[in-house]
Amino acid sequence: DAKTTQPNSMESNEEEPVHLPCNHSTISGTDYIHWYRQLPSQGPEYVIHGLTSNVNNRMASLAIAEDRKSSTLILHRATLRDAAVYYCIRGLPFNKFYFGSGTKLNVKP
Amino acid sequence: DTGVSQNPRHKITKRGQNVTFRCDPISEHNRLYWYRQTLGQGPEFLTYFQNEAQLEKSRLLSDRFSAERPKGSFSTLEIQRTEQGDSAMYLCASSLGLAGPYEQYFGPGTRLTVT
Numbered sequence: 001d002a003k004t005t006q007p008n009s010m011e012s013n014e015e016e017p018v019h020l021p022c023n024h025s026t027i028s029g030t031d032y033i034h035w036y037r038q039l040p041s042q043g044p045e046y047v048i049h050g051l052t053s054n055v056n057n058r059m060a061s062l063a064i065a066e067d068r069k070s071s072t073l074i075l076h077r078a079t080l081r082d083a084a085v086y087y088c089i090r091g092l093p094f095n096k097f098y099f100g101s102g103t104k105l106n107v108k109p
Numbered sequence: 110d111t112g113v114s115q116n117p118r119h120k121i122t123k124r125g126q127n128v129t130f131r132c133d134p135i136s137e138h139n140r141l142y143w144y145r146q147t148l149g150q151g152p153e154f155l156t157y158f159q160n161e162a163q164l165e166k167s168r169l170l171s172d173r174f175s176a177e178r179p180k181g182s183f184s185t186l187e188i189q190r191t192e193q194g195d196s197a198m199y200l201c202a203s204s205l206g207l208a209g210p211y212e213q214y215f216g217p218g219t220r221l222t223v224t
Contacts, residue, residue: 032211036213043111043200043202043215043216043217044152044200044213044215045111045215046213046214049212085151093211094140094204094207094211096142096154096157096165097142097152097213098154099144101150101151102151
């Protein structure tokens, strides 16, 4: 039971920012928001996670709505290597994950 | 390379045969997870371990599936009497668990084809 909602696909131009939305309106107070991505023919790869505050790392930024019912993954400058399926997951960080179908990001040169 | 290895990378078997997959996690990671992924879908949780203890099994995991993690190191996933519906990518992941950091590191997967 994924319990998150994401668009099936999005498209971006290379070197432009990308905002990937995720809805998790039934999130509980202890659930974190995790983002993973999966490049073709590879296992998923960790991108970022957060609980309440916005988070930044070398790969991306995570903006979490004040009511925590939605979040946005921000890739500041998309590259062709960022073309992947992005999964938004809610849950305890040291527990099993329920992946949905994710958002397939296409990056155009 | 995440440091999680899986063998074999590909397995073709005939319906009714038994298969076993192996996962070697990052050495200091005490949590190990198995997922299954079919084409066009996200990974589905199967089971996970804290050290050698199997903490949870998904209802997706029929009696034909069994997983072990002896001594809390590598893990094996066995499927008995394979069916065509078992054809999928089987992914293994590991993490540090409660101590954090919490990222799950995934292996490259074992692709199973049942003919």
